[in-house]
Amino acid sequence: MTAADLPAVMAIERATFPLDAWSEGMMRGELDEQPRTRHYVVAVVDGEIVGYAGLAAAADQADVQTIAVLETHQGTGIGGAMLAELLGEARRRGAREVFLEVRSDNPRARAVYEHFGFEEIGTRRRYYDDGTDAIMMRKKLDG
Template sequence: MIRPMTEADLPAAMEIEHELFTDEAWTEAMLLGELAEQPRTRYYVVLERDGKVVGYGGLAAAADEGDIQTIGVRTAHQGAGLGAELLAELLAEAARRGCRAVFLEVRADNGPAQRLYEKFGFVRIGVRKRYYQPSGVDAIVMRRDRP
C-alpha cells in the first residue's frame, strides 16, 4: 500500500535513508522540511508491506516541472518492483499537478536505478560532476517529458 508520508513515518524513513545512503543520507531536519511543504510544492509517500514501511519517495513540483527528490526501498525488499511502484505514484502525482517534464538525479554508479528510470521514459540530459558528497560520485541528470 502506498500512502502519504506523515511526520510519524520519519523514524522508518530515516532508517531506510541511512541503510541506503550512509554518509550521504538526508538528515531528519531535511526530510521534515520537505514534509512541511506538503501539499503546496511537495508530495511524499511511503510504501508499506505487512504494516511496515519498506520504501518511500518524494516529488517536488512547481509550475509545470517536477523533480523526483528521492526514492528508497529497504535492501531486503529490493528487486520486487517496489521502486517502480513508488516511481509510478510520483509520476502520477506529477501528472495530476500538470507537470510537463519531470527531472531527477541518479548516482552514476547506480545502474539498477538508471535502468528503472529509463524503463519509465527518462533520458539522460547531463552530468553533475562530484554531485554526491562526501563520496564525490557524479550524478546523471535525467528528464521525462509528459507524453
C-alpha cells in the same frame, strides 16, 4: 508520508544512502511543504514501511527528490510502483517534464528510470558527498 513515519523512513535513508543521507530536519522540511509543492509516499509491506519516495512540483516542472527501498525488498517492483505514483502526481499537478539525478554508480536505479522513459541529459561532476557523479535525467510527460 507523515511525520509519524519519520523513524522508519530515516532508518531506510541511513541504510540506503550511508554517505549522503538527508538529515531528519531536511526530511521534516520536505514534509512541511506538503501538499503545496511536495508529495511524499511510503510503501508498506506486512505493516512495515519498506520504502519511500518524494516529488517536488512547481508550475510545469517536477523533480523526483528521492526514492529508497530497503535492500531486502529491492527488485520486487516497489520502487517502480512509487515512481509511477510520483509521475501520476506530477501529471495531476500539470507538470510537463520530470527531472531527477541518480548516482552514476547505481545502474539498477538508472535502469528503472530508463524503463519509465527517463533519458540522460547531462552529468553533474562530483555531485555527491563522496565525489560520485550524478546523471541528470528527464522524462517528458504526455499532454
